[in-house]
Amino acid sequence: MNPETPNITRWKCLCAYDGAPFDGWQSQRGGRAIQDVIEARLKEIFGRLIRIHASGRTDAGVHARGQVFHFDAAWKHGPEKLRAALRGGLPWQIQIKSVRAVTADFHSRFSAKGKLYLYYLHLGDADPFTRPYAWVIERVQPLDIEAMKKGAAILRGKHDFRAFSALNGPPREDTVRDLRRLEITRRGARVRIAAEADGFMYKMVRSLVGALVTVGEGKLAPDGLRELLETGKRTISVQTAPPQGLFLEKVFY
C-alpha cells in the first residue's frame, strides 16, 4: 500500500501460457504478444491502460508454467475476484494461476532471486501430442547422454556465459551468471534438461541446450564447453535450440 495513493495495490500474478499462438511475452506492434493480450484484458476491467511487468520476457514460441508479473491498480473486491475477472476475458492458452496483493517494494523482475527453466528433447519419431512441446531429434545416431552429462558438469557453477548469449560486439554488460543447477535426466525417448540460475541472458537456456546437443551428437567434446566458457566466443557449436521445447517453470523470490 502506497501512502500517497492509498487505493492502489500492487498485484502479483502467477501465470502459465502456451507460447505457440503468441509473438513472445513482450509488447509488439500488432498486439499478439502475451503482454498485449493481458493488458488488453486489464483495460477492459479497469477502463484504462495498466502496464504489467514480468520477471523477464520469453521469446516467441517459448512456454511458461510459472511466469510472474505484477501491476498496480485500485481494486476493492479481493484477489480471487480479480483473478476471475482476468481469466474471464483471456484466451485459454493463458492461465492465471493465482493473484495476490504484495507490498509496493515487490518487483517481478528486480526482486527475483533466480529462475528455473525446463527444456524437453524427444529422441526419435514423436506423436502430435509431443511435437509442440519438445525438440524432436529424429536422427538415426542416438545422442550420447553420458557425454552431455559430463558437459553439464562443466557448465554448472559461476561462469562468464558470454559465449552462450546472443550478444555481439565488445563486452558491455555483466555476463557472469551462477548456474546453480544443470541437470539432464532421460526417461525412454524423453530427455529433460533443468537449468536454474540467479538469472539468464537473452537466449541463454536455448544456447546451453543447443551446445549440449552438439556434444551429444559427438561434434564437440565435453571439454570444448570449457573452452567456450574461457574464450567467451560463441561458435557454431552453440546452436540455438528451438523455442517450443522450453518452459519457464518457476521464478524464485
Added chain:
Amino acid sequence: MNPETPNITRWKCLCAYDGAPFDGWQSQRGGRAIQDVIEARLKEIFGRLIRIHASGRTDAGVHARGQVFHFDAAWKHGPEKLRAALRGGLPWQIQIKSVRAVTADFHSRFSAKGKLYLYYLHLGDADPFTRPYAWVIERVQPLDIEAMKKGAAILRGKHDFRAFSALNGPPREDTVRDLRRLEITRRGARVRIAAEADGFMYKMVRSLVGALVTVGEGKLAPDGLRELLETGKRTISVQTAPPQGLFLEKVFY
C-alpha cells in the same frame, strides 16, 4: 497379394493424430477431414485417387494414438519408403507410426476384434498444456470417484448399450456390445477412464463417460446406470462428454 492384380499390395497403416484442427476422420465436403488429408497425400504419391479404410471414424476433435487404416496400391520400394513418402507431405498433427504389407483378406474395420479408448478428465483449474486433451471439470464440488467406480462395475460386461448410443427411433441395428474393460484411475487432478470392447457405437464412449460423470456429480445413483441398460432409453443423465478428452488408443486384430 491378389493373384488377379499381382502388383497391388494391401498396406496397413498405424497412425496418430491431434483431432483439434480437423473435421473428424470421415471425408467431408471442404476436405478438412483426416481421411481427406491422407487421401490427398496418396494422390500426390500415386497420381490417382486411392481410398483409405479406417477401423472406424472418429468424431471432430477426437484424438488418436492408435488408429488403423488400409489401402491398396502398387508400390515397389518397401514399407519404410512408403511411410516416409506419406509422412513427408502430411501436417505434423498426423503421424504415420508404421506401414506394413498385409494379405488381401485383412480389413481395418471388419478384421478388428476390439478397440481401446482412453478418456481423460481433469478436476479443477487446468493449464494450457492439459486443456486441449481433457474434459476440464472446474466445479467446486469434487467428483465422487468411488461412486463412478461402482457405476463402471455395473456397465462392464455384455449388455445392450442402446441408451448410450446416439440412435433415435425404433431398434434397427444390433446394439449389444461386450464392454470387456471400463476402468477408472485417478492420479491427483487427473482421472483416466479406459474403455475396451469388441466394438463401440457412434458416440458410445463419450456417452458412457458423460453418464459416469453424472454419477460422480451425485445427480444419478450408480444403480441408475443399470436402469439405463435395462430400459434402453437415453435420458438427460447420459450427457455426451466433449471430444477433446477422448483418444482412440488401440485397435485389436
